[in-house]
Amino acid sequence: MPPVRPRPGRERPARRTLSREAIADAAMAILEREGLDALTMRGVAAALGTGPASLYAHVEDKEDLISICVDRAVAEVEMPEPDPARWQEQVKAYARSMREVLVRHGNLARATMGMIPTGPGALASVEWLLGLLREAGLPDRVIAYAADLLPLYVSAVAFEEGLWAAGTPEEMEAYVGAIREHFAGLPAERYPHLVAMVPELMRVEGDERFEFGLDVIVAGIAALAAK
Amino acid sequence: MPPVRPRPGRERPARRTLSREAIADAAMAILEREGLDALTMRGVAAALGTGPASLYAHVEDKEDLISICVDRAVAEVEMPEPDPARWQEQVKAYARSMREVLVRHGNLARATMGMIPTGPGALASVEWLLGLLREAGLPDRVIAYAADLLPLYVSAVAFEEGLWAAGTPEEMEAYVGAIREHFAGLPAERYPHLVAMVPELMRVEGDERFEFGLDVIVAGIAALAAK
DNA sequence: ACCTGAACACCGTTCAAGT
DNA sequence: ACCTGAACACCGTTCAAGT
Numbered sequence: 001m002p003p004v005r006p007r008p009g010r011e012r013p014a015r016r017t018l019s020r021e022a023i024a025d026a027a028m029a030i031l032e033r034e035g036l037d038a039l040t041m042r043g044v045a046a047a048l049g050t051g052p053a054s055l056y057a058h059v060e061d062k063e064d065l066i067s068i069c070v071d072r073a074v075a076e077v078e079m080p081e082p083d084p085a086r087w088q089e090q091v092k093a094y095a096r097s098m099r100e101v102l103v104r105h106g107n108l109a110r111a112t113m114g115m116i117p118t119g120p121g122a123l124a125s126v127e128w129l130l131g132l133l134r135e136a137g138l139p140d141r142v143i144a145y146a147a148d149l150l151p152l153y154v155s156a157v158a159f160e161e162g163l164w165a166a167g168t169p170e171e172m173e174a175y176v177g178a179i180r181e182h183f184a185g186l187p188a189e190r191y192p193h194l195v196a197m198v199p200e201l202m203r204v205e206g207d208e209r210f211e212f213g214l215d216v217i218v219a220g221i222a223a224l225a226a227k
Numbered sequence: 228m229p230p231v232r233p234r235p236g237r238e239r240p241a242r243r244t245l246s247r248e249a250i251a252d253a254a255m256a257i258l259e260r261e262g263l264d265a266l267t268m269r270g271v272a273a274a275l276g277t278g279p280a281s282l283y284a285h286v287e288d289k290e291d292l293i294s295i296c297v298d299r300a301v302a303e304v305e306m307p308e309p310d311p312a313r314w315q316e317q318v319k320a321y322a323r324s325m326r327e328v329l330v331r332h333g334n335l336a337r338a339t340m341g342m343i344p345t346g347p348g349a350l351a352s353v354e355w356l357l358g359l360l361r362e363a364g365l366p367d368r369v370i371a372y373a374a375d376l377l378p379l380y381v382s383a384v385a386f387e388e389g390l391w392a393a394g395t396p397e398e399m400e401a402y403v404g405a406i407r408e409h410f411a412g413l414p415a416e417r418y419p420h421l422v423a424m425v426p427e428l429m430r431v432e433g434d435e436r437f438e439f440g441l442d443v444i445v446a447g448i449a450a451l452a453a454k
Numbered sequence: 455a456c457c458t459g460a461a462c463a464c465c466g467t468t469c470a471a472g473t
Numbered sequence: 474a475c476c477t478g479a480a481c482a483c484c485g486t487t488c489a490a491g492t
């Protein structure tokens with residue numbers, strides 16, 4: 001009669017098997033907590049209790065891993081039932097949701113720029129936007145360029161906002177103060193327009209800034225579509 | 228009578244003294260030849276025949292060095308005599324020139340984004356744009372946001388174009404081909420709008436794309452200014 | 455097939471020491 | 474004050490070896 005043994009291979013708790021999904025989960029957690037700059041292959045591996053080399057059995061390289069994260073994030077963008085009569089408002093709501101998602105995921109925006117989306121999340125997102133604009137009756141050529149311009153704008157804004165959010169609030173405060181002083185001290189004879197505009201420029205604020213660009217772009221698309 | 232000596236301290240050719248300017252020159256040369264990714268403190272130092280530590284006597288850090296390069300590049304943007312009656316066309320010409328400058332300097336665009344300009348080159352550029360829009364009679368608030376939106380758009384486009392230009396033309400060709408095939412193979416029942424739009428989306432081309440966005444933004448600014 | 459330790463070829467920046 | 478060699482604390486990725 002064989003001696004009683006603890007269940008075979010269970011002397012220590014089984015290591016969670018690595019997988020594309022588990023790696024992406026760990027990466028997303030780091031992104032949300034610390035942002036894109038803190039996302040390293042070594043960090044992801046450490047979070048999974050292994051070494052960086054182990055990741056390469058499931059993931060092509062760091063770029064590949066980031067593209068998985070981007071696709072997951074983009075899938076979170078809200079896509080309400082298209083209502084062609086309200087396409088301008090729906091396009092804006094879509095852009096607002098995308099901005100929120102990109103900022104929340106530790107400035108993934110830097111990665112979305114220049115990326116041609118091929119993952120299911122991004123494809124569903126593009127499909128939604130194209131559908132809305134087509135049902136609204138915009139010309140195909142305008143739709144093609146608009147569907148390219150809109151995410152570009154949102155990504156650019158989110159990218160910048162991610163950079164600014166990198167520092168602590170105190171550093172941020174100090175930086176803005178230094179900028180303000182620098183601009184206030186400029187010679188009016190050399191930069192008359194700039195000096196005259198300093199108060200107005202200093203009033204520029206994140207949300208309003210985003211909404212202004214959105215207004216401009218949606219109004220511009222509507223104008224070009226009507227031509 | 229003292230022996231004839233070669234000029235004092237000239238036994239070897241004198242090392243070119245380091246300076247902020249010399250360091251920036253070397254950095255700009257690397258940028259134009261190899262792009263932003265290839266710009267390293269070690270590379271700049273090597274080009275100047277010294278070690279990386281030597282740079283830190285003249286330059287705060289890498290970010291500081293890049294900001295010098297950005298300012299130099301922005302100073303190259305064309306700024307014709309403002310003609311308020313033609314402000315829309317002049318804004319577009321300004322944007323085209325900025326795009327060209329950013330792309331030519333090895334994708335400096337990634338660095339201009341999120342940067343509040345304080346150097347003389349950037350200030351002159353902002354001053355010009357503000358002056359044009361003020362003389363054109365746009366409302367101050369629209370000017371403030373427009374002067375922010377326009378460089379953001381140009382930088383975003385240049386940033387993406389810099390990414391695409393990173394590979395060789397053959398790699399580029401292969402990548403576009405793969406994308407085309409991927410999109411052509413998508414199930415029409417899952418992505419009806421996307422599949423229907425593939426031919427139109429594939430016709431999207433760099434210059435036309437940039438011009439479309441420019442048209443949209445300038446038309447949008449004009450529309451908001453008229454309200 | 456999957457996982458691993460160790461190593462390779464890089465980074466930006468700091469520091470003590472020189473001149 | 475300026476410059477330097479060496480070192481520190483990181484990277485992404487590869488590779489031979491294990492299972």
